[in-house]
Every structure is written in C-alpha cells, then in structure tokens.
Amino acid sequence: MQLATWNVNSLAVRLPQVLDWLAANPVDVLALQETKLTDDKFPAAAIQAAGYSVQWFGQKTYNGVALLSRTPAEAVTKNLVGLDDVQARVIAGTVAGVRVIGAYFPNGQAPDSDKFVYKMRWQDALHDWVREELAQHPQLVLMGDFNVAPDDRDVYDPIGWMGQIHCTPEERAQFQRLLALGLTDAFRLFEQPIKSWSWWDYRNLAFRKNQGLRIDHILVSSALKPRVTACLIDKLPRKNERPSDHAPVVVTLEEV
C-alpha cells in the first residue's frame, strides 16, 4: 500500500500534473493541500475518471484539501473537531483499515504575527484531536504540509532561518508533541540523501540551487511503523513547466 501527500498550490492550475503523476505513480491514497477551490468547482469527474474515489473540502482562494483513494474512504470527516475554524485545512477518512488524515497546517507568516498565534492554536487542536483519533484507530497516518521544518537538517540554511517561520522553537516543539503521541516521521526511518527538501521557493532559482525546506511530512502510528518499507520525496514534478513549489512525499507500507 502506498500513500502520498502533495501541496499542489491550486488544483485548478495543477490538475493535469496531478493526473500525470498518478498515472506514473498509482498510489492507493493521495492527500492534496492548497486546492484553492470551492466545493462546487472541484474537478471530481476528472479524478474519478482516472480511477480514484475522492473526497474534498475547500474554500475560495486559500487552503482546501482533498483525499483521493483507489477504494472509497469511509467515515470521512472535514476540519478539526474542537476548533471553530472557517479555514478548510483537514480531511480524514479510513481506507483499507488505515485512518488517513490529510492536513494543511497554517503558514504562520511571522513569529510575531496574529497568524502565528492562530498556527499555535490550530496545532493545539490538531494534537488533541489526533490523540482521540489514535485511540479509536491504532493504524493511523497523519500527512500533509506541516509548514514546519522539524530539524536543522531539514533546512538549506539553518543559520539564516534560525527563529524564522517554520523553524521557531515553538513550531518544532509542536511537531515533537505530535511525535510524542506515538507517531513517527516515516522519512527519517530510512537513510536519506542530505539536503532532502519537499519545498523550494519559486524565487531566486531556489530549485536549481537546491535551496529548500522539508516541511511536508508523513507520520505513521506505532502500529503501522513496522510495515513501513520506504519513504521518499519525488522531486520530478518540481521540474515540470509551471510546477507547484512543493514535491510529493510517498510512503510504502508492507501488505499484511
């Protein structure tokens, strides 16, 4: 079983690339972030024609998430329980016995901004909700755009980014709190190339210079951890014409 996450930065623009990627990478589950589409505009028919069942939850201009799966997701929920939030950032469903949560964490903008306060509140609510979900679903995957670089090795310039958004001690502590629920960063279960990023700024030739951050993650529960056989970032779509600024992350689970 393979699961993937990809921040597509507008599904209206990126739909052809998503379909191309799925044709080449027929994963069982794909979580999308930043669809930026209201629900009435979601391209469900094109995705279904590609052989995927799909659930979606969006809004205009910002945010928006979707969950694609080979077999229909069950018990689908949208947004965080326990947080009164107008922003469409979370979608969850059960696929082949695995509880899958796709999440688009708030950016936070700057550590001294109101948006950072929101980011912290949002992560508090996510933490508490994931704890409840784990109690009900021991086999759980939490994946998406976390907007957090967990460690200095996840940052191309750790000195320059020190204390900046995505790299503050507060954000990193929130990431560790999620791990403390019994989740594991699947990417770090394996030896990985140094300078592995999942996002590169559109500006300043950042991709060509491989200046990026690893902020898209797949966390697996302790019950699933023994089944993880691989986790990788697929840089190929970042080389496309009009790419998303993020690359997909893929995890492979051994069949039981």
Place this chain on the structure above:
DNA sequence: ATGACTCCCAGTGGGAGA
C-alpha cells in the same frame, strides 16, 4: 535586501504563501 515567483481576486495593484 523591505527583493526575487506564483497564485488569486481584482481590476491595470496587492495580499499570501514559505
């Protein structure tokens, strides 16, 4: 370096993203 690019809604600019 308060930049750079891309997307969106708007409307010939500006906010947000990261």
